[in-house]
Amino acid sequence: MPITIDLTGRVALVTGGTKGIGAGIADRLAEAGATVVVCGRHAPDSGTHEFHACDVREPDQVTALVDAIVGAHKRLDIAVNNAGGAPSVDAADASPRFSEAVIRLNLLAPMQVAQAANRVMQQQEGGGAIVNITSVSGLRPSPGSSAYGAAKAGLLSLTQSVAVEWAPKVRINAVSGGLIATEDSLDHYGGADGLARVAATVPLGRFGTPADVAGAVVFLASPLASYVTGANLVLHGGGEWPAFLRAAEG
Secondary structure, eight states: OOOOOOOTTOEEEEETTTSHHHHHHHHHHHHTTOEEEEEESSOOSSOSSEEEEOOTTSHHHHHHHHHHHHHHHSOOOEEEEOOOOOOOOOGGGOOHHHHHHHHIIIIIHHHHHHHHHHHHHTTSTTOEEEEEEEEGGGTSOOTTOHHHHHHHHHHHHHHHHHHHHHTTTEEEEEEEEOSBOOTTHHHHTTHHHHHHHHHTTSTTSSOBOHHHHHHHHHHHHSGGGTTOOSOEEEESTTOOOOHHHHHHHO
């Protein structure tokens, strides 16, 4: 019997789902049959998914968003915490206000979305699934983005803790992305040549794509992962060659 993922009848929320990795996740969930709602601070120029304006850093806006989804669709089965990110700043130069803003977006906001989704999922037959998009920055040193790495490490810990608290009705897992190519990658890595040099450091020889992340999310949200909760799926193409081995090679 072929293995298929059919999310027909499920309602999914993807935060930050209007571009980049979030858009890839939203599209793949829709391809699997889910009704997809995306949110962001600003409406996209175009899009195929239902959009709600929401700043996920604001608890009242998160509550209103989830209430609107349930009001329109009568349920919420999948919530994907994708919104996040931070500019590069050395820890010595990061102001308290900057660090607080990074942690608020990358740790407190997904916690608020998860709490709002859980309140709905606990009351409905079949429960629900939450997926937190984290980063390898939460698993290894993250120079230039220490507050971001700390927030993502906190999100991984949160995922493990609430997986215990919210079982058995709600499953919650994480996907830790490594080098993922998005619309901004060319500028960030200095053009096509820089992108190729960085990709060569990955054992699989390439950057990940939003579709790679989306595939992992769809799996974790599906019945195929019905016994998976509190887990972290690391999506980094094999990681990085150890620096000491490169140094030994000269």
